[in-house]
Amino acid sequence: MNILLEIKDLNVSFQGNETENKNENKSENKKEIKNETKKENETGTVTAVSCLSISIREKETLALVGETGCGKSVVAHAIMRLLPPESRVRGTIEFGGKNLLGLREKEMAKLRGKEISIIFQNPSLALNPVYSIGNQLAEPLRIHGQEKGKGKEKKKTEALSKVAGALKRVGFSNPHEYMGYYPSWCSGGMNQRFLIAASTILDPVLLIADEPSKGLDRDRVSELENEFKGLKEKSETALLLISHDLGFVRRLADRVAVMYAGEIVEIADTSSLFESPRHPYTRGLLNSLPERGFVPIPGLSPPLSSPPAGCRFHPRCNVKEKRCMQEHPKLKESNGRAVRCFLCP
Amino acid sequence: MREGLKKVVRYAASFFLIVTLNFALPRLMPGDPVKNLIGEDVYVSEGVMEELRAGMGLDRPLYEQFTAYIGDLLRLDLGYSYHLHSPVADILRDRIGWTLLFVGVSVLLGTALGTLLGAYAGWKPETKANRLACCGFITLSCTPPYFLALLCLEIFAFKLGLFPFKGFYDVPTPGSIAHHMFLPVTVMALFSASRNFLIMRGSVIQEKGQLYALYARAKGLYDTSILFRHVIKNASLPIITLLALDFGFLFSGALFTEIVFSLNGMGTLIYDAIIGKDYPVLQGSFLVIALAVLLANMLADLLYEVADPRVRRPA
Amino acid sequence: MMQEEAYVRESTIQESTIQGNTIRKNIIQENARQWKGFLAHNINLDIRRYERNLKRFNRGGLFLFTFFLILALLPVLFAPYSPTERFMPYEAPSTAHLLGTNDIGNDILSELVYGARISMMVGFASACISTLIGLMIGLFSGYFRGTLDELLMGFTDVVLIIPKIPLIIILGAFLRPSIWTLILVLGLLSWESIARVVRSKTLQIREAGYVKSARCMGFSSVHIMASDIFPNLFHVLLPKFMLATASAMISEASLSFLGLGDISMKSWGIMLSFAFSRGGFIRDMWWWYLPPGICITLCVMSIALIGFGFEGKEKENGKRGVDAE
Numbered sequence: 001m002n003i004l005l006e007i008k009d010l011n012v013s014f015q016g017n018e019t020e021n022k023n024e025n026k027s028e029n030k031k032e033i034k035n036e037t038k039k040e041n042e043t044g045t046v047t048a049v050s051c052l053s054i055s056i057r058e059k060e061t062l063a064l065v066g067e068t069g070c071g072k073s074v075v076a077h078a079i080m081r082l083l084p085p086e087s088r089v090r091g092t093i094e095f096g097g098k099n100l101l102g103l104r105e106k107e108m109a110k111l112r113g114k115e116i117s118i119i120f121q122n123p124s125l126a127l128n129p130v131y132s133i134g135n136q137l138a139e140p141l142r143i144h145g146q147e148k149g150k151g152k153e154k155k156k157t158e159a160l161s162k163v164a165g166a167l168k169r170v171g172f173s174n175p176h177e178y179m180g181y182y183p184s185w186c187s188g189g190m191n192q193r194f195l196i197a198a199s200t201i202l203d204p205v206l207l208i209a210d211e212p213s214k215g216l217d218r219d220r221v222s223e224l225e226n227e228f229k230g231l232k233e234k235s236e237t238a239l240l241l242i243s244h245d246l247g248f249v250r251r252l253a254d255r256v257a258v259m260y261a262g263e264i265v266e267i268a269d270t271s272s273l274f275e276s277p278r279h280p281y282t283r284g285l286l287n288s289l290p291e292r293g294f295v296p297i298p299g300l301s302p303p304l305s306s307p308p309a310g311c312r313f314h315p316r317c318n319v320k321e322k323r324c325m326q327e328h329p330k331l332k333e334s335n336g337r338a339v340r341c342f343l344c345p
Numbered sequence: 346m347r348e349g350l351k352k353v354v355r356y357a358a359s360f361f362l363i364v365t366l367n368f369a370l371p372r373l374m375p376g377d378p379v380k381n382l383i384g385e386d387v388y389v390s391e392g393v394m395e396e397l398r399a400g401m402g403l404d405r406p407l408y409e410q411f412t413a414y415i416g417d418l419l420r421l422d423l424g425y426s427y428h429l430h431s432p433v434a435d436i437l438r439d440r441i442g443w444t445l446l447f448v449g450v451s452v453l454l455g456t457a458l459g460t461l462l463g464a465y466a467g468w469k470p471e472t473k474a475n476r477l478a479c480c481g482f483i484t485l486s487c488t489p490p491y492f493l494a495l496l497c498l499e500i501f502a503f504k505l506g507l508f509p510f511k512g513f514y515d516v517p518t519p520g521s522i523a524h525h526m527f528l529p530v531t532v533m534a535l536f537s538a539s540r541n542f543l544i545m546r547g548s549v550i551q552e553k554g555q556l557y558a559l560y561a562r563a564k565g566l567y568d569t570s571i572l573f574r575h576v577i578k579n580a581s582l583p584i585i586t587l588l589a590l591d592f593g594f595l596f597s598g599a600l601f602t603e604i605v606f607s608l609n610g611m612g613t614l615i616y617d618a619i620i621g622k623d624y625p626v627l628q629g630s631f632l633v634i635a636l637a638v639l640l641a642n643m644l645a646d647l648l649y650e651v652a653d654p655r656v657r658r659p660a
Numbered sequence: 661m662m663q664e665e666a667y668v669r670e671s672t673i674q675e676s677t678i679q680g681n682t683i684r685k686n687i688i689q690e691n692a693r694q695w696k697g698f699l700a701h702n703i704n705l706d707i708r709r710y711e712r713n714l715k716r717f718n719r720g721g722l723f724l725f726t727f728f729l730i731l732a733l734l735p736v737l738f739a740p741y742s743p744t745e746r747f748m749p750y751e752a753p754s755t756a757h758l759l760g761t762n763d764i765g766n767d768i769l770s771e772l773v774y775g776a777r778i779s780m781m782v783g784f785a786s787a788c789i790s791t792l793i794g795l796m797i798g799l800f801s802g803y804f805r806g807t808l809d810e811l812l813m814g815f816t817d818v819v820l821i822i823p824k825i826p827l828i829i830i831l832g833a834f835l836r837p838s839i840w841t842l843i844l845v846l847g848l849l850s851w852e853s854i855a856r857v858v859r860s861k862t863l864q865i866r867e868a869g870y871v872k873s874a875r876c877m878g879f880s881s882v883h884i885m886a887s888d889i890f891p892n893l894f895h896v897l898l899p900k901f902m903l904a905t906a907s908a909m910i911s912e913a914s915l916s917f918l919g920l921g922d923i924s925m926k927s928w929g930i931m932l933s934f935a936f937s938r939g940g941f942i943r944d945m946w947w948w949y950l951p952p953g954i955c956i957t958l959c960v961m962s963i964a965l966i967g968f969g970f971e972g973k974e975k976e977n978g979k980r981g982v983d984a985e
Contacts, residue, residue, distance in 0.1 A: 105567055105568070112565040113565035120560055128578075130582075139574075362818055489917070492953040597825030605936075615829060619833050627830050631830050635826065642821055
């Protein structure tokens, strides 16, 4: 299968000058502010993602898992080039033969929503409160509307039928009623489905789902799962699934990449990863699942501004050796799997 | 529904308060109520005074006076100006049209200007031009409106002779009116813009960090089209409320501008009434202005209901 | 003239442009909560940049304000003559009279210097009154909630709709023009936005742990309001107080222009009004009408900028306060 998206040596760092960082501490140490971009005390730059290389094949589902704050979402935003201006992104992100990082903003905007789409984790906030659902769903059609010759009216009816189709696909039986609704009138689960419909309405080649299951209850998660499964069956879309919900990932993904402190520590097929995890961190993660006894990994993730020397996981690792504390392990590949650990073959 | 009822009660209370104030002021203020009701500099003999006192019912109990007053109001009788020798309602009817036109045009222009510039300034707050605009509008909002009007009059009408400095028109043609109104409207529009600008700027700075703005970018919109298609509608919601509250302020600002530019509207009427102590005219003007502001507020409430789907959430 | 709502801060939008509509208020508060959410660093940066700007403004404002304050407190140091001393009328600027003389021969520079005291006094005194009223109403309404809250806030909304300047004009016309009535009227008519802000802050504070524990320990409501809540309101009151001062000064200038000021106490507004009505304008004596106008603008701006600065600081403090809880 062809490789659709290839990320090589992606580095993302955030810079802020001193005063900003000071202010930041007051607000950002709180949980309300999202994970990986945490900028720590007086030190200038924070490297949220370092030397990350992954690839996604066509129609494949790749899951990116890891704890909150390990840089998963930054990867998603880096692919879409949605990171705030003070971030520094290095490396290459090749998509369909083009390096996304080299594109101009205008060219990038043409890809966004049409070829690469994203689903944010907080659907009720991602939808604009003052526009109707129908309007927002039709928006990608308007932005990327190609056919020029047709009259306005015709375009409109066409868009309407497309929107209705998209809504039906995500399980709304009477789409025309919902088109007149506003996000604030609907529940979070409904908004999530609207968001999926909006992001997939143009059949993107790559869909990024950024923690789609976060904040949803069990029933909703399984609903969501069915939707993604349906999506994969019906369309050609490749899916980059970002999540910390391992059960969810296991049921959906073809391959899984595990991230820790801004690095990939293990990549493998879903089945082999869950059956025989190699990296101690992956093992720890799996052991912390409720069905495997709820054994937590001791300690906390290191701050991204000052990762520990050597293997980034060593302070929490129970099988560490001396060299783990001094040398930084490389990602070693062997028959389809890759692990970043000295102790694994 | 309860909210709606509450609003109606509040508007009714405001209305009542305005009317009561208007009724009570001349009777409570120090001095002879008759004098307060007809105006201070009117010379009438003692006999006429007594006649007036009886005629206005000032010797009757207050509640009777009040019902009589309400009755008068319902008949649109706002009293009689002994200075201008004409019923107040007639005088106001002549003047208010011009003032409303003046205020209306400048508010519309000012809102459009302030909102757009403010939105842009909030979208890119770090550029030099926007910072300069911000400083400029802060200065404007700190200047008394009539001082600004005076400066404009001095510079553009007297020094440069570009515009006439008096009246609404020489000959009643649209061209002449536009020429005469240009300066006062500009001053008022700048003023209303300075308020909208600051609010809008803050509002956009707040709204552009919302997730929906990022999602709009993820959908393929870029740069200012995100601002115009997504952020601006959310950010301008506070402007609606501001506009309503501002209506009173702008109306008063317009009065001062009218005085400076000698426009024959409410402002000059009030100015002359203050100088001549023509209380009936002052009271009538207050009533009319207050009711106009009340109406503007109600309108804004309705508009808000239309603009923000969150307020009219179905049950 | 200028109601405090003119100002840009989010909290101001939140508090004062809203009127009698709790739904709307909730939405805006909700928005405020939301923007802190996802990718908050994005805007935080902007706001911080913006706050830094304001701090710079604040320093400039503080400098200007100190200057005007010294002018107001020690006019003797700056004024070359007594403001009532008479020279030749309508003189152009010269070394003897840096800003010339007016229609009755007073030295304009001296008038200007002495005017600072009066203008600023009107502003501060009426702001004191309105802040006090606003504080009381907001505090009671926020602390006791329930029916009292409904009534007080309803009243506030009702008063908010009444256009202030026309009302002040009527009152000013009925009452003898005197600086004290002016202060009283201005103070009594501009407390609404302060009451709103104080109320919402009180609602927030009364849920804090230390207030709850004070209530559990059986302290009286008055004691809790005075010793636990009031000190925490200071951060909100200060900017509001400054903005109220600024707006009162503009109102005073505007009313003076209409001839409703106190002629015996020559404020900048009255100077400007005289320059307009007594020939300074027609004779093109820019040294007569420009200085008081510029002084009003600068002084109001310096006070408003300090208000902005306080508001910015209040925000940070607020954030820290939330942290602590």
